[in-house]
Amino acid sequence: MPHVVCLRPVHPEALELLRSRPGVTVEVLDPVNPATIAATMPKADAVIVRATPINREFLAQSPNLRIVARHGVGYDAVDVPALTERGIPLTVTPDANAQCVAEHAMMLLLNIARQTRFYDAQTRDLKWSTPPVPATFDLAGRTVLVMGFGRIGGRVARLCNAFGMRVLVRDPFIPQNTIKGAGFIPVKDLAAGLAEADVVTMHVPSSEKTRGMVNGEFLASMKRGGVLINTARGTLVDEKALAGALTSGHLSGAGLDVFWEEPAVAENPLLKLPNVVLTPHSAAATEQGLRRMALSCAESILQVFDGKLDPDVVINQEVLRGNA
Numbered sequence: 001m002p003h004v005v006c007l008r009p010v011h012p013e014a015l016e017l018l019r020s021r022p023g024v025t026v027e028v029l030d031p032v033n034p035a036t037i038a039a040t041m042p043k044a045d046a047v048i049v050r051a052t053p054i055n056r057e058f059l060a061q062s063p064n065l066r067i068v069a070r071h072g073v074g075y076d077a078v079d080v081p082a083l084t085e086r087g088i089p090l091t092v093t094p095d096a097n098a099q100c101v102a103e104h105a106m107m108l109l110l111n112i113a114r115q116t117r118f119y120d121a122q123t124r125d126l127k128w129s130t131p132p133v134p135a136t137f138d139l140a141g142r143t144v145l146v147m148g149f150g151r152i153g154g155r156v157a158r159l160c161n162a163f164g165m166r167v168l169v170r171d172p173f174i175p176q177n178t179i180k181g182a183g184f185i186p187v188k189d190l191a192a193g194l195a196e197a198d199v200v201t202m203h204v205p206s207s208e209k210t211r212g213m214v215n216g217e218f219l220a221s222m223k224r225g226g227v228l229i230n231t232a233r234g235t236l237v238d239e240k241a242l243a244g245a246l247t248s249g250h251l252s253g254a255g256l257d258v259f260w261e262e263p264a265v266a267e268n269p270l271l272k273l274p275n276v277v278l279t280p281h282s283a284a285a286t287e288q289g290l291r292r293m294a295l296s297c298a299e300s301i302l303q304v305f306d307g308k309l310d311p312d313v314v315i316n317q318e319v320l321r322g323n324a
Contacts, residue, residue: 001023001024001025002023002024002025002045002046002066002305003024003025003026003027003043003044003045003046004018004024004025004026004027004044004045004046004047004048004301005026005027005028005029005040005041005044005046005047005048006026006027006028006029006047006048007029007032007047007048007049007050007052008028008029008030008032008050008051008052009028009030010028010048010050010071010290010293010294010297011290011291011293011294011295013291013294013295014048014291014294014295014297014298015028015294015298017295017298017299017302018298018301018302021302021305024302024305027040027044032052037052037058037061038061041058041061041062041065042061042062042063042064043064044062044064044065045064045065045066045067045305046065046066046067046068046069046301046304046305047062047065047067047068047069048069048071048294048297048298048301049068049069049070049071049078050071050072051077051262052077053077053078054068054077054078054079054083055079055082056079056082059079059082059083059086059088065086065088066088066304066305067088067089067090067091067300067301067304067309068083068088068089068090068091069091069296069297069298069300069301070090070091070092070093070297071093071293071294071297072092072093072097072284072293073092073093073094073097073152073205074205074206074232074233075090075092075315076205076206076207076233076235078090080315080316083316083319084316084318084319087319088319089304089309089314089315089316089319089320090314090315090316091296091297091300091309091313091314091315092313092315093292093293093296093297093313094151094312094313095151095292095296096284096289096292096293096295096296097152097283097284097289097292097293098151098152098155099155099289100283100284100285100286100288100289101152101231101283101284101289102152102155102156102159103159104231104257104279104282104283104284105152105156105201105203105229105231105255105257105283106156106159106160106163108229108231108255108256108257108277108279109139109199109201109227109229109255110139111255111277112227112252112253112254112255112275112277113136113137113138113139113227114136115133115134115135115136117277118133118134119133138164139160139163139164139165140163140164140165141164141165141166142165142166142198142199143165143166143167143168143196143197143198143199144160144165144166144167144168144197144198144199144200144201145168145169145170145187145193145194145196145197145199145200145201146160146167146168146169146170146184146201146203147170147171147200147201147202147203147204148170148171148202148203148204148205148232149169149171149174149178149179149203150171150203152203152231152232153169153171153201153203153204154182156201156203157169157182157184158182160201161183161184165199166185167183167184167185168184168185168186168187168193168196168197169182169184169185169186169187170186170187170190170193171204176188190218190221191221194218194221194222194223195221195222195223196223197222197223197226198223198225198226198227199226199227199228199229200222200226200227200228200229201228201229201230201231202214202228202229202230202231202232202236202237203231203232204232204236205232205233206232206233206235206236210236211235211236212235212236212237212238213236214228214230214236214237214238214241214242215238215241216238216241216244219241219242219244219245219250219251220245220250222245222250222251224249224250225249225250225251225252226250226251226252227251227252227253227254227255228242228251228253228254228255229254229255229256230254230255230256230257230258231257231258231283232258233258234256234258234259234260234261234262234281235260237256237260239259239260239268239269239270240269242254242270243269243270243273246270246273246275246276247273251275252275253275253276253277254270254275254276254277255276255277255278256270256276256277256278256279257278257279257280257281257282257283258281259281262281263280264278264280296313300313
C-alpha cells in the first residue's frame with residue numbers, strides 16, 4: 001500500500017484527500033528530526049516537504065520514495081540532481097501561493113510608504129502626529145522595478161500598476177514583447193533600471209547565478225532613497241551590504257519576508273534597523289494559501305500513484321521522459 005509522509009502538519013483537507021484514496025496511508029511527522037526521519041522514511045512512497053532539507057542522506061533513508069512534493073515553490077533546500085539520479089520527480093505548487101505572496105509584497109511596500117509601524121506606536125502612546133514624524137509617500141507616480149516576471153512577479157506588476165505606479169520589468173528569460181504586451185516596460189540594462197526605480201521588488205528563484213545578486217554593486221546602482229522588497233529568497237541578498245545601504249541613507253527602507261539564515265538569528269544586522277519591515281517567511285501562509293499548497297501536493301502525489309503526473313508542476317522534467 002502506498003504510504004505518504006508529511007514532514008510537519010499540512011491542511012487537513014489535503015490529508016483527507018489522500019486518506020480517501022483506497023489503499024493509501026498517511027503519516028504526519030511532527031517533530032521532524034534525524035531520529036524521526038530515520039524511523040519513518042524507509043516505508044515512505046511519497047513525501048510532502050515544507051522546510052526540511054532533502055539531500056542525499058535523506059534519500060539514502062528513503063529507498064521506496066517515488067515523489068517529493070514541495071509545499072511551496074522554492075526548492076533551494078532540495079538536492080534536485082540527487083532526485084533526478086533516482087528518477088524521483090520534484091513537484092512544486094506554482095499557482096497555489098502566487099496571489100498571497102504578491103499581496104504580501106504590496107503590504108510590505110505600503111507599510112514602508114505610509115510608515116505604519118511608526119504611526120501605530122505613536123497612536124498607542126496617544127501621540128497624535130506629534131512632530132517630528134517621518135516622511136510618507138504615495139505609490140502613484142512612483143517607478144517600480146519588478147525583478148522576475150513569473151507567476152508572482154506578474155501579479156505584483158499588475159498590483160503596482162493598479163496603484164498608479166510606472167512598472168519596469170527585468171526578466172532575461174521572458175520575451176520583451178511579452179512584457180510590453182502586458183503593459184509594462186522591459187529592462188535590458190539592469191544598472192539603468194535600478195537607477196530609475198524608486199522601488200525594487202525581488203521575484204526570482206535562488207540559484208548559483210542569483211545567490212547574492214543584491215550585493216554592494218546592485219545596491220549602489222539603486223536610486224538614492226529607494227526601497228527594496230524581498231519576498232522571494234533570503235539568499236538573493238547580501239544582508240551586510242543591505243544593512244550598510246540602509247544605515248547610510250542610500251536606501252530609505254526595505255521590506256523583507258525572507259532571510260539568508262532561517263529562522264532569523266540575533267546577529268542579523270537588519271533586525272536592529274528602524275527603517276526595515278520584517279516578517280518571518282510568512283507571505284504564503286494565508287489560510288487560503290496553505291490550503292491550496294497542501295491540496296496541490298496531495299493531487300501531485302495521487303497523480304504519481306495513478307501514473308499521470310502533470311508536467312507543469314515538475315521541476316526535474318527529465319525524470320518524466322525517463323519514466324515514459
